[in-house]
Amino acid sequence: MRHPFHPLFAKTFDVVKRRRVSGVDTLTLRHSEHGTLTVPREWTDLADPDPLVTPGQTAARLNARRLLELAALLRELNAREPAAET
Template identity: 45%
Template sequence: ACTLRENAAALDAEQELVGVTHPFHPLFERRLPCVGRRQNRHGARLLLQTEDGAVWSVPPHWTDLASPDPEVVVGHGRAALRVSDLLALADLVERLRGKLVG
């Protein structure tokens, strides 16, 4: 796992490269150095640094550090969305609909 760095711009040969696996993330399929870890109100975050020096905060479960999702493994990657994703989307649509109507 990546370690906390005082200066995210200081890259060295021992830094771990982390791949972004979330298909809708702008950094999808890129492997970037992990320059730190943080905890915020949304949970654990990894700090990944791009070539231009920008640091992106990414949840660990959106990277190759997470265990493979059993639904994706069983479906051999064919499903566009998992059941939990569809339920979350339905909940979001319902909440947004309530704001538009109410």
């Protein structure tokens, strides 16, 4: 389990079943004390690798390029707004 807020974080389980539920890849896992549990595959180490992360590095909290694109979009939207009457 890799989801940082899951109570079973860093525990290992056997995969019983893989399914797609409402468009989300899920895994049914076997737990020795709790029976089976179903979690999104993204919460596990079986998740697809993040294309923005270089192996051996942690994921960036902020993406500078995306922030600059957002700032430009906000400036453009602000320039289109008619001046507010006071």
